[in-house]
Amino acid sequence: MGHDHHHGHGHSHGHDHGPTTAGRLAASAGIFFVSFLLQGLGGFWSGSVGLVSDSLENLNDVLVNLLGLASLAIANRREPCDDYAFGFHRLEVINSLVGVGFLLALAAGVAVKAVDHLRHPQAILTGWVLVFALAGLLLNVLATLVLVPKDKSQLERDSSLKAAYVHAFSDSLTSIALVISMVVIRFTGWRWLDPAMAFAILIVILRGAWVLLKDATGILMHKAAFDHDAARADLTKIPGLLAVNDLRSWKVCSHLTVATAHAVVAAERLDETAEILHAIEHRLEDHFGVRHVTIHFETETMSSKHHHKFIHQHEAKAHDHHAH
8 A cells, every 4th residue: 555645734834823923022022122221231230240140031032032033934935845845944943052052151151240249249239220120020021921812822832932931931030039139138238149149040041941952952853742652542543543553753843743654454445545544634633733644554464564663773784774
């Protein structure tokens, strides 16, 4: 039996990420940029390394949003072709790695400045820091609210929007912590709290870098996009489908999941597999978010004639590489 290809659910960032998402990302980036300038200048003027650190975290959000917008724009303008089967959607992953590099550089700068302020405590204009921190907090909350769609469930379906929202929400929390620390310093004179706050923000920055790196690495290493055991159990409930072998899944980007599989069927003719193919496509899309699937149908006899392991050794000869 031959190969059947699922073409009915092509992927388009333009569809999932229409003007609403792009507009929200752009508006949020603009607000964060204003917050970055305000808190950054305020931090240098008032002598607060915590305020400077918070401003740099805002700058990171600007970068994350702009990189997301840039990758969406490029991906939407480059159609899939023979050389790039899924278009340029994996630019999102490259952007994530660029973001990780930026975050680590940012974290290093914050760490150096915080250590210096711990060793050589400096006078802090706590009143002005509070003014700038509260202004930054209001802007961060506004930037977070801008990212929330009317349909809340869209946050779960739209990875770019969700990533931006999570970053914005964590920024709002760090701004709240900064305001509290300034109030404490104002009443106690504990200036060490300012660099300590910077270290707390540093942890937030490093955690963000780790999450980005883990997700990007998982995609680049073709980590399975969903639970294969659960998928096999679900698929084998389809009448006429006896087994699912060689199931492989991976993400092209955070929004596009593709899969391939060998389906062992009771049918003996290819035209008898149409309903099974239709059921497989819809179960994988509805239950596991698969947007494109390629199915190779086999009879039980065909399936028993070869193994179902992928074997590849770099030092092996070319004819040893082929595994079904």
